Every structure is written in C-alpha cells, then in structure tokens.
Amino acid sequence: MTVVTPRGPRCAKGLLLSSIRSKDPVIFLEPKILYRSAVEEVPDADYEIPLGKAEIMQTGQDVTVVGWGAQLRTLQAACDLAAKDGISCELIDLRTILPWDSGCIINSVKKTGKLVVSHEAPITCGFGAEIVATLSAECFFHLEAPIQESRR
Numbered sequence: 001m002t003v004v005t006p007r008g009p010r011c012a013k014g015l016l017l018s019s020i021r022s023k024d025p026v027i028f029l030e031p032k033i034l035y036r037s038a039v040e041e042v043p044d045a046d047y048e049i050p051l052g053k054a055e056i057m058q059t060g061q062d063v064t065v066v067g068w069g070a071q072l073r074t075l076q077a078a079c080d081l082a083a084k085d086g087i088s089c090e091l092i093d094l095r096t097i098l099p100w101d102s103g104c105i106i107n108s109v110k111k112t113g114k115l116v117v118s119h120e121a122p123i124t125c126g127f128g129a130e131i132v133a134t135l136s137a138e139c140f141f142h143l144e145a146p147i148q149e150s151r152r
Contacts, residue, residue, distance in 0.1 A: 001024060001025050001026070001027065002019070002022060002024055002025070002026045002051050002052065002096060002098060002099065003026070003027045003029065003096065003097050003098040004019060004026060004027070004028055004029065004051065004095060004096050004097070005029040005068045005069035005094075005095070005096075005097060006069070006095070007034075007068070007070065007071075007072040007073070007095070008040050008072075008073075009040055009042045010040050010041070010042050010043070011049060011093075011095065012030065012034070013042050013043075013047070014048055014049030015028070015049050015051070015095065015096075016028065017046065017048045017049075018048040018049055018050065018051050021048065022051060026051070029069065031069045031070035033070045034070055052096045052099045052100070052101060053095070053096070053101055053104075054092050054094050054095060054096075054100070054101035054104040054105065055092070055093045056090065056091070056092055056108070057072070057076070057091045057092065057093050058079060058089065058090065058091040060079075060088035060089040060090035060091070060112065061088040061090070061111070061112060062087050062088045062112060062114065063088075063089050063090070063112050063114040063115070063116060064089075064090045064092065064105065064108040064109050064111075064112045064116070065078070065090065065092065065115075065116045065118070066092045066094065066115065066116070066118070067091075067092075067093065067118045067119060068093060068095065068119070069120070070120070071118055071119060071120055072091075072093050074118070075091060075118055076091060079091050090108050090111070090112055092104060092105060092108060097127050100130075102131075102134055102135075102138070105131065105135060106135065106139055109135055109142060109143070110139060110142045113142055113143060113145070114143070114145050115132075115135055115139075115143070115147045115148070116147075116148045116149075117131050117132055117148070117149050118149075119149075129149070132147050132149055
C-alpha cells in the first residue's frame with residue numbers, strides 16, 4: 001500500500017497520475033487548505049511523480065527540514081526567514097509517507113548534522129515520530145544536536 005500527500009496542484013497531478021497507474025492500492029490524502037490557498041500553474045502534459053521518492057526542494061548545509069503536504073508552504077517561509085539569519089536549510093518534501101524515502105533524509109542529515117521534522121499531527125502516533133525514530137537510529141553519530149519535532 002502507498003500513502004501520498006501532495007503539497008500543491010502541480011504535485012497533486014503528478015502523484016495522482018502515478019497513483020492511478022500503480023498496481024498497488026494507494027491512499028491519496030488531499031489537505032483541504034490546498035483547495036483554497038494553493039495557486040500554481042499545472043502543465044497540461046501527462047507526467048508522473050515517482051511514488052516513494054522524496055524531493056529536495058532546496059539544498060542547504062546547516063539543517064535538514066522535512067515535511068509533507070500543505071505544511072511545505074509554512075516550512076518554505078521558515079527556511080526563507082532562516083536564510084536571512086545566515087542559516088542554510090535543506091528542505092525536503094516527502095510526498096509519499098508510505099513508503100517513505102528514508103535514504104534521502106539520511107543522506108541529508110549526514111551532510112547537515114541536524115534535523116527538524118514538522119507535521120500537522122500529535123507527537124504520539126504522528127508520522128513524524130517514525131521519522132525521528134528511524135533517523136535517531138540511522139544517523140546517531142552524525143547528529144550534532146537533538147532532532148526537533150514541530151507540530152502546528
């Protein structure tokens with residue numbers, strides 16, 4: 001089974017086409033806020049976004065910032081503010097939370113040494129806890145600071 005969460009209309013189209021064509025069952029989560037606030041150009045052409053593959057939206061050196069869905073708009077704004085203070089953020093959109101691209105995040109954290117996970121869920125039983133647990137185990141000796149989990 002696959003679970004996807006697009007961050008906007010362009011991502012939604014590519015993930016939806018991949019989901020429809022997938023041989024496995026897919027749960028497609030659409031944050032309601034995207035219907036009202038997300039405005040972007042969507043190509044007419046047929047395209048797919050690979051399921052299970054995260055996207056590095058912005059490269060950085062100081063901290064890895066991970067999120068999915070509508071939360072990415074908030075995280076992009078936070079990364080922009082951090083840049084004004086000289087903090088270089090690597091922003092990653094998971095896009096698919098099951099399966100999730102742990103390798104992408106592990107490689108990023110090994111580079112930056114820090115991780116912030118932000119999501120719209122409780123800490124207990126929230127998907128962010130899965131990311132934190134995995135990265136704590138896989139990147140323990142690369143972490144320069146405790147992983148921060150943020151929720152809105």
